[in-house]
Amino acid sequence: MQKMQRRSRKKTGERYELERSPLAQSPTQKDIAALVRETKSDLKTLATGRFKEQFLVRRTITTNGKTRELVYPEGRLRAVHERLKFHLSKIVQPSYLMSPRKGRAQRDNAAAHLDAAQFLTLDLRQFYPSTTRQMIRNSLAAQFGMQTDVAGLIGHLATADDCACFGSPLTPVLAALVHRPMFDRIADRCRSDDLSYTVWVDDLTISGERLTGDLRTAIRAIISEHGLRSHKLKTYTGNRAVFITGVGVVGSNLVVPRRLELRSKELWAELKACETFEEKDTSSTRLLSHLGGIRAVVGPSSQRGQKIASEMNSIRQKREKARRSHQQEFLARTSGALQLSDSEKIARKAEIDALPF
Known part of the structure; x- marks a missing residue:
């Protein structure tokens, strides 16, 4: 005890x-x-x-x-x-x-x-x-x-x-x-x-x-x-x-109220229903914050905490992949068939890197 x-x-x-x-x-x-x-x-x-x-x-x-x-x-x-x-x-x-x-x-x-x-x-x-x-x-x-x-x-x-x-x-x-x-x-x-x-x-x-x-x-x-x-x-x-x-408290484990677990399912459903990058980015951030709060309670070394860590890592990887894809699409839309000089390419890259996604 x-x-x-x-x-x-x-x-x-x-x-x-x-x-x-x-x-x-x-x-x-x-x-x-x-x-x-x-x-x-x-x-x-x-x-x-x-x-x-x-x-x-x-x-x-x-x-x-x-x-x-x-x-x-x-x-x-x-x-x-x-x-x-x-x-x-x-x-x-x-x-x-x-x-x-x-x-x-x-x-x-x-x-x-x-x-x-x-x-x-x-x-x-x-x-x-x-x-x-x-x-x-x-x-x-x-x-x-x-x-x-x-x-x-x-x-x-x-x-x-x-x-x-x-x-x-x-x-x-x-x-x-x-x-x-x-x-x-x-x-x-x-x-x-x-x-x-x-x-x-x-x-x-x-x-x-x-x-x-x-x-x-x-x-x-x-x-x-x-x-x-x-x-x-x-x-x-x-x-x-x-x-x-x-x-x-359940034996040697800490758990969160059922309403928070149900909220996790709702946020997962919201993320899967997103279509645009902006929607996915906002929904991912919200879900990561929620899962992080649960993990802080149950403990990172617990079985539930380790599972949540894997889920959060997967969300981050998918968000990063979506961010890069969105950057490429943005570059394609804005540059088109234009021939850019080296200085213009550098300026364009800096502009893209400064985007909030």
């Missing part, structure tokens, strides 16, 4: 453990202001009152039938959020955290659960809106050892209506950090049971040889103790594909 992923600092940009962060060196409000390139006075003004509201955007969006209320910063307040995110992102993250994290993708999240016999997935209900200003302040004070006035200032900057800004670039990184003690407790429980465990924003996945009812009860209790709620708790066996953040 594949264990938790090792830390990778080279790809993520993570540089130091939490206790070595500038935020853990007993910073004052003035120090925090300097980190985000503001004066202490201006930062406190940005954090409170009507002035702060001027830098907040409020929108309602509907995706997949769900309505979400977005509140995110713009202008100077957004710049502050970006700079706080920059400093928090330098902290080395635990191996179970897959997102928000540079250098990790949905494939990595699923690959951590290869060869598992049983799976447990659950979501954290209203993860960002449930992350309150008080949670942020208390967490920063506890984990970084900040003075309460400093932690409180960051809490005001990072929130709107007393909860984390839904839509801010800072919120995913900050929320993962604020709830790290909870995630760590779950990781400890999974480790004691020899289970694999990953976190993708608010989606938790646990897998192993056997998942007990006591484990599910314990995890839900830990989440509740930290002021959050869990839902969409589901258990699966490895007899068929188990999809984890959009990537399927």
Whole structure:
């Protein structure tokens, strides 16, 4: 069974453990202001009152039938959020955290659960809106050892209506950090049971040889103790594909959803129906991109990945052959029976080579 992923600092940009962060060196409000390139006075003004509201955007969006209320910063307040995110992102993250994290993708999240016999997935209900200003302040004070006035200032900057800004670039990184003690407790429980465990924003996945009812009860209790709620708790066996953040796990193999395989057939049919070179070129590019995405998920060394590589190579060869044929036809049409001088032939060849096919 594949264990938790090792830390990778080279790809993520993570540089130091939490206790070595500038935020853990007993910073004052003035120090925090300097980190985000503001004066202490201006930062406190940005954090409170009507002035702060001027830098907040409020929108309602509907995706997949769900309505979400977005509140995110713009202008100077957004710049502050970006700079706080920059400093928090330098902290080395635990191996179970897959997102928000540079250098990790949905494939990595699923690959951590290869060869598992049983799976447990659950979501954290209203993860960002449930992350309150008080949670942020208390967490920063506890984990970084900040003075309460400093932690409180960051809490005001990072929130709107007393909860984390839904839509801010800072919120995913900050929320993962604020709830790290909870995630760590779950990781400890999974480790004691020899289970694999990953976190993708608010989606938790646990897998192993056997998942007990006591484990599910314990995890839900830990989440509740930290002021959050869990839902969409589901258990699966490895007899068929188990999809984890959009990537399927079948034994020791990764697969894509059926809709993507069906899309491949549609793109192949479109390519075969093309008549002109321009149509074939566009269709080939579209199909190559699609197949490349599937190959990245299933892995280049897998049987499916090797088959896709052969298909892509065949498409490229046929496209190159068609391109050369089209160039020759173009040359024949434009030159005709004209007798060209050597300089004209060179100019004509340069013109052909510059064509976008």
